Amino acid sequence: MGIMDDDIVKVREATDIVRIISEHVALKRVGRRWSGLCPFHNERSPSFSVNPELGLYHCFGCKESGDAISFVRQTQGLDFVSAVEFLAGKAGITLRYDSKQQGEQSSKKKRAFALVEKALDFYHDRLLSAPDAGPARGYLKSRGYDGDLVRLFKLGWAPDDWDTLAKHLGASDRDLKDAGLGFVNRRGRQQDFHRNRILFPIFDIQGRPIAFGGRKMPDDEGPKYRNTSDECVLYDKSRTLYGLHWAKEDMVRARDNGEAIICEGYTDVHGFHQVGMPRAVATCGTALTEEHVKQLTKFAHRLVLAFDADEAGQSAAERIHQWEQSHGIDVVVANLPEGQDPGDLARSDPDRLREAVEQALPFMQFRLNRVFGAGDFSTPESQARVAQDALLVIRANTNDLVRDKYIMQVADRCGVDPGRLRTMIDDPNLKPSGDDRRRREPAQAAEKPRRRRRGPVRSEDRDTNAIRLLIAEHDRMAPLLAPV
Numbered sequence: 066m067g068i069m070d071d072d073i074v075k076v077r078e079a080t081d082i083v084r085i086i087s088e089h090v091a092l093k094r095v096g097r098r099w100s101g102l103c104p105f106h107n108e109r110s111p112s113f114s115v116n117p118e119l120g121l122y123h124c125f126g127c128k129e130s131g132d133a134i135s136f137v138r139q140t141q142g143l144d145f146v147s148a149v150e151f152l153a154g155k156a157g158i159t160l161r162y163d164s165k166q167q168g169e170q171s172s173k174k175k176r177a178f179a180l181v182e183k184a185l186d187f188y189h190d191r192l193l194s195a196p197d198a199g200p201a202r203g204y205l206k207s208r209g210y211d212g213d214l215v216r217l218f219k220l221g222w223a224p225d226d227w228d229t230l231a232k233h234l235g236a237s238d239r240d241l242k243d244a245g246l247g248f249v250n251r252r253g254r255q256q257d258f259h260r261n262r263i264l265f266p267i268f269d270i271q272g273r274p275i276a277f278g279g280r281k282m283p284d285d286e287g288p289k290y291r292n293t294s295d296e297c298v299l300y301d302k303s304r305t306l307y308g309l310h311w312a313k314e315d316m317v318r319a320r321d322n323g324e325a326i327i328c329e330g331y332t333d334v335h336g337f338h339q340v341g342m343p344r345a346v347a348t349c350g351t352a353l354t355e356e357h358v359k360q361l362t363k364f365a366h367r368l369v370l371a372f373d374a375d376e377a378g379q380s381a382a383e384r385i386h387q388w389e390q391s392h393g394i395d396v397v398v399a400n401l402p403e404g405q406d407p408g409d410l411a412r413s414d415p416d417r418l419r420e421a422v423e424q425a426l427p428f429m430q431f432r433l434n435r436v437f438g439a440g441d442f443s444t445p446e447s448q449a450r451v452a453q454d455a456l457l458v459i460r461a462n463t464n465d466l467v468r469d470k471y472i473m474q475v476a477d478r479c480g481v482d483p484g485r486l487r488t489m490i491d492d493p494n495l496k497p498s499g500d501d502r503r504r505r506e507p508a509q510a511a512e513k514p515r516r517r518r519r520g521p522v523r524s525e526d527r528d529t530n531a532i533r534l535l536i537a538e539h540d541r542m543a544p545l546l547a548p549v
């Protein structure tokens with residue numbers, strides 16, 4: 066009995082080869098690689114090199130080479146299955162064994178890959194040349210996409226029709242559905258999944274297309290983005306990062322320990338490419354998961370969040386601080402101007418976008434600044450409320466030394482005794498002051514393809530407020546209203 070192919074791939078993907086080898090060899094970073102003394106022959110100067118992008122090692126002295134699995138086999142004297150089991154254990158992956166199922170699953174995937182690739186070519190050609198894609202081309206042009214960018218990102222156009230792709234592919238019902246490209250409708254006919262949308266192909270880490278994000282035309286009804294469903298055999302959004310195969314090289318090169326930029330949208334990733342920072346990826350309509358973070362740590366240990374990282378709320382913040390500790394990463398937040406997406410900023414002010422990344426703040430500092438920015442420092446009572454809210458932000462981080470640094474800041478800003486804050490921080494009765502209405506928890510990790518526009522006041526709040534004032538303070542408000 067063998068281990069299912071899928072699971073071996075999963076283990077390979079989940080394994081940080083640098084971490085595995087570091088248990089035996091002291092590795093030092095040299096450019097994009099890691100290097101150390103070879104464990105397979107005796108040497109004084111390091112000729113053993115590890116490439117985290119490819120997940121491979123090679124010795125220039127004795128010519129030993131391989132991947133994480135062969136390294137474990139060699140150093141621990143295990144056979145292939147046991148080595149995979151060892152790594153699966155480290156990565157927390159449960160392995161499945163079945164030789165018959167294994168064969169079926171892998172040929173199913175092979176067919177799906179072939180279909181998605183064929184679909185990509187079809188949609189891409191449509192966008193480049195079909196008459197019905199004219200408005201889509203016009204729209205993309207207005208958003209700064211010239212022909213080169215459209216070709217680079219392989220953008221496509223799904224025509225406004227029921228089954229153009231299905232007819233082109235001529236696949237079986239089952240294969241069409243497995244590939245996430247279509248389904249059988251109530252009249253028993255094959256129907257395309259994507260229709261009347263601009264398509265952003267999503268690739269796996271090796272650069273193979275696995276899914277599509279479909280953006281509606283600006284004046285159309287329906288959700289702004291509609292992605293290939295998770296039910297297909299190739300695509301799992303909680304594990305997929307858009308753009309990772311383009312970004313990984315630049316990630317490894319950036320800064321000393323690698324840097325990854327995390328966005329919310331496909332066009333944001335393209336924006337970073339345009340300003341010469343191709344180390345950007347986007348989550349595909351989900352919140353950032355630990356699975357995403359684990360993938361990124363193979364390439365970078367500084368993660369720059371290029372979206373409003375405060376909107377997800379307190380529990381998301383706690384998770385991020387946990388990941389900082391357990392995966393040894395620094396999470397920082399890009400200093401973007403209020404209400405601006407990286408995609409927009411790349412066109413309007415590219416220097417400002419690069420600056421936003423270079424001047425990114427530690428995640429905790431970013432959140433504290435929000436509290437300070439919204440705080441009222443006019444009276445001792447209101448200063449105490451700011452301090453209370455600030456403590457709740459700091460509490461999300463369990464590292465005592467880091468906490469202490471930030472407690473000093475709060476003490477300074479709010480004019481309170483740091484010792485008093487230290488005793489208060491773990492008090493279970495510590496609650497938000499109520500001054501700060503920002504920190505409501507929205508439904509966590511819900512489908513949120515695009516964030517709300519940030520702005521000083523959201524329009525529904527403004528309207529509600531106006532109505533409230535009209536009722537409560539009619540005399541004061543009436544003169545301000547325009548005569549009807």
Ligand SMILES: [Zn+2]
Nearest residue numbers: 103106124127
């Ligand atoms: Zn060697």
